[in-house]
Amino acid sequence: MGIHFREVSHEYASYQVGDYQAINKITLSIEDENEFICLVGHTGSGKSTLAQHMNALIFPTEGEVEINGKVITKKRDKKVNYNLLRKHVGLVFQFPEYQLFEETVEKDIMFGPMNFKVSLEDAKIRAAEAIRLVGLNESYLRRNPFNLSGGEKKRVSIAGILAMDPDILVLDEPTSGLDPFGKRQLMELFQNIQKETKKSIIIITHDMDLVYEFANRVIVLNDGDLVYDGNEEDLFRKDELTTWALGLPETIKVLRRLKEQFHLDINPYQKTVDLAFEELKKVMNK
């Protein structure tokens, strides 16, 4: 099962600038379980378009996407219930403002499950479970979603998708607009969710520090082409990084600089500040 892209292209028709190819012949596979994927690429590289193909919100203009065994092509197939695919793959949009609408957080989280014919009692249980998973306590359930802070809104919108109990969770820039602490907290949250539920998680992000620390698979898009699909260790050893408009994580940058400047014998590929510190201490003690 899972999601399989086969030579998928998507072209947006635009009246004023002409047709515009957002993604170009992409082939990739995503499993149902135990994946923690970061999808990176510069602005306008087609990340969001790719993400929207993952739960059949938009259709490929060429090629086919297979989601949970159902094949999606250019043409709408009446036999396929596209709505059910969205239960299988949950997509959280970048801005929570696009989806929050109810008067209480609980009702808003219940909207998703109720659309998939979950009973009222079950939906309530799921809402409580989901709000716990995103790290908020149950008192939030009775609050008005419009009076929450940006970070809390984001968590509630993620809970709204989690309550649908999807096998694969896709998040479009969940860390944008948060402070560094909030970003880290959210990423740790996803890691916990992943460990706890074994769901596959796909995250679109620009933050290379987070990619290096959390991802176990990275997909890089550049101008609509898939240019890299592999683990995070190899990615940052590649020279093409700058041509893909990606930077290095801060730890690698600092350690590399130190290595060059003082001719230290260290391994600059350290995922966290703590690990980098340990590495430096080792050299210092020598």
Add this chain to the structure above:
Amino acid sequence: MKNIVIGQFVPGTGFFYKLDPRTKIVSIVFLMIALFLLENITQLLIAFGLAVVMLIIGRLSIKRIVRGLKPIFVLLIFTFLFQIMFNQEGTLLVNQQMSLSYTSIAGILVITVLWRYLAHFKRFNFFLFLVWVAGVYFLLIYFHFGPTFAPFSLKVYQKGVEMSIFVVIRLLIIITLSTVLTITTKPTDLTQGLEKLLRPMKVIGMNSEDFALIISISLRYIPTILDEANKIMLAQASRGADFSEGKLKDKVKQVISLLVPMFIIAFKRSEDLADAMESRNFIPGKPRTRIYELKFNWNDLMTSIFTAACFALAIVLRVI
């Protein structure tokens, strides 16, 4: 939604792009009045020829204008049919007895289904429609087995045919004119032109600047809001909202799930815009300068003369 041409600016270079928006607006108003002064079909056909020449001079793609006519095609057909059926002057051209029967109703249903099915293939769409109309016509006359009821007669008069062609051509010219205006004029230029033209209205207490600002902001935000609506729809669809199926109760809920974020985002945007304008020292009612001032040049003069000539000719023809 992306194929609607009316009310959409298409970048380009050509005669009409270089004109002052004021000239364009005034000319089009006068040309339309002139159009309504015309009385017989030959004059109108000449006007139609002039409109086509205008498109060629402006190097505008006729295909694009025709594509823009598609949404109002139904309106054109209805106008045509109405005129042809209800105008009862002049000599009688066709007098056809018709009636309904079970077989003819069944036949109409069958060809309607067939027509809609074939229309899925998208090609020869208009041709199919004509075939359908002809089919219905013949079924109503000849296809009767068993009892017939509700007899009526289809009467077409000479004047009716003339008037229907007349009205349709007039509509076509009007739409072509307004499409030329909107295709070649940026919304901002259009409102600036309107603002300048409506300035004398200040005497009766209407501030043309405010008016122009309101129009330009609303025009500016139509695509933005559409874009937002689309995103909200995707976000809710991704939570299982199905806007096409389901019971009425579910549907109401799903529409609400669209409307609430829509309003919140629209209000938020308008507040942000107000802040952004104020921080750039916009004060309502105070005079403002423009980066691009409108200029009246030779092209405008020529267009004005052409318009005046057409208008005068139309009046003369009407009076004689």
